[in-house]
Amino acid sequence: MTTQLALSQLLNGLQLGVLLFLLAAGLTLVFGIMSFVNLAHGSLYMLGAYFGAAAFANTDSFVLAIIAAVGGAGLVGLLLDRFALTKLYARDHLDQVLATFGLILFFNELIRIIWGPSSVFISAPKALGGTIDIGGFTYPSYRFAIIAAGLAVALGLYVLIQKTRVGMLIRAGATNANMVAALGVNIKWLNTLVFALGAALAGLAGVMAGPIVSVQPGMGEPVLILTLVVIIIGGLGSIRGAFFAALIVGVVDTLGRAFMPTIMRSLMERSTADAAGPALASMLIYLFMAVVLAVKPQGLFPANVAATR
Template structure:
């Protein structure tokens, strides 16, 4: 195992981690703070990628594609919350799951109708097609930009939640919405803004992931499952927990897929290692989640520690 390969995979894990954080931050705002189980969050990630790809096809500008992806998801999230989600807040979680699962099916079919079954692709911006030198290795500039964007969003989320009046209202509304409403705050508007903010983060994740993945119907479901693992490990309702857990999951998943098969070859035959290695690597984050639940059911970084 060369040091350059290890550093490259660590950076890949960090890049995956910050992408997961973009999704987990939006989902934990809705799930942890509003107590709403939104399985359609992955669909917003998918639609953000499609909005960006469509905008780029017409403008050939990555900046406008980014605005279209994030802005489109903000508008869609706001409308979706007003028309459907707001009617479900007082229902139990099973109703949340059934309703948002139906939205997943609807959006997947809508994408096939509007964009067709073929995958779409969003090119890397021209100014990020090069590489950067980090710790003696050459790393793709675009992947490094994803890391930077994710870290900036993490800083912005922390400042929003702890240094602004809106963050104070969000935390107070999650704890005692009746009292906040009695003080004259429009709880319905606050919930709509919070859902739109979560949608914006999902759309941003979709746009940032689009140049390194194929854009296709159903792309949001696999990453949603991983995002739920992040939230469980970090602690439900904890933005900082989502950040730390996303980095842990991203690095663990990347290193496991990169090195576990080769490590198994040291103790087992090549055939067994090639067969079991990828399977064990794909299970690694779920094993990690099970261990965390066994030791700390509230998560590694619960909301009370924010």
Template sequence: MSMSLIAAQLLNGLQLGILLFLMSAGLTLVMGIMNFANLAHGSLYMIGAYIAAALHAMTGSFVVSAILAVAGTLVVGYLLERLLLSRLYGVEDLYQVLATFGLILVFNQTVKIIWGQAPVFMSTPEFLSGTVTLFGLSYPSYRFAIIVAGLLVGLGLYLAINRTRVGMWIRAGASDREMIAALGVNIRLVNTLVFAIGAALAGFAGVMAGPILSIQPGMGEPILVLVLVVIVTGGIGSIRGAFYGALVVGIVDTIGRAFLPAIMRALLDPEIARGAGPAVASILIYVFMATVLALKPNGLFPAKYR
């Protein structure tokens, strides 16, 4: 087990964490501010990936397809919130869960009708097809670009939430919706804005994941499970919690899957380790989440404005 291998897996975990942050940043605001359980958030990630792949095949430009895919996902999120989900505010969580679960089925069938059931592949942009050298370690340029892009988005979200008037409305809406509405702020517009931004971030995550994953119907559900772990672990409604929670979950999941089976083979009987190693590695993040909740029920970094 060389240091270069450990460093490479740490970077892979950081890259996964960044993708999870892009997904969880929008959903944690939706859940924290609007008190809305949106299970269809993973479908927006899938839609962003499909739109980007289709546009990339048409234009040949990754940058153009990425921008248009993010814009398209933002529009989908806007229309979804305005036409359907806004009618479910204030109802029991069960109805929100059932409605958004139904949307998952609708979106999965829609992409099957448009693009078919076979996986769709999106090539890595040529200008990011090489490698970068970090402290003597060669690492794929595209994966490193995901890390950089996610960090820039995180910085932008931090500044927007904490340094702008719109961010003040969002924080106030998370704390006391009735009071901010009484002060003349259009809380429905704030809800729509938050949901649309969350959809755009999910779409951006799908765009960035497209060249390194196969794009297929249902690809949003597995990552949604990880995103929910991130939100619960970091603290619902907290962008800071989503950021640090995503990095920790990404690294724990990647390191666990990469090294835990080998460690168990060295310590246990090979037959037992062969079956138990991958199984234990797959549940490691849930053990981590349970431990965090046992010690800090509100998450590692609960929203200060709640």
């Protein structure tokens, strides 16, 4: 019974982890290549969920919902890159933080105006509505699908970045943007591509999370902060680091939330433990991050020296 529980919590952790990876991949690439801090990345995740929910409500098709989310968030990312953020790339991190902080407030309110303050509904595709049974162990198929989709995207990103010319440019850009520009590559175009790709991945994460979280204004911020923790632990600008750190954070956070109350119940009164447990579990990953940074200030898998400026 406890093995059951532990196993399913572990899978929940992996599932959170792959979602975090989808967000972290874009954020860390954008940081690596443009040295740009995008706090509004969580807003793209939220937009993805809403675009998906809107498409789903109109068509009842989850596939179309995914297309709408990925395309919509990617498009918003493209527009942001081209029209709103270009001037900020050369500015210091403080201005970037401030401007994208403003964008978060803007997008949250925009969503509230269009879709209202309460949460909207999107359900998992019918084919994935059930559970999967492996030798007596059951687990929701949809969550399995998220893990599989996330890993597939991770693999795709790996191929894109390691095996293609565009990927080579992205890697080179993350190490030395000036060098890439000197090679005659249009760095602006590369920036836009990376930014839109990151936005599309965030949108994908949003729509995939839609059926299992509450789709509402402000849903992006808690996820954003977890994502920031991920890319710091992983090492700024490092995709590989983002992948491992996302899984670690997902699992640590989920297991912490699941088992912390139980552990605490043995230490204190039940009601207090039940209330305080989840909150203390939430602190766990930040403690973990502090320990990682205290030991390795560059993160677990530092991408390169330049990106940690």
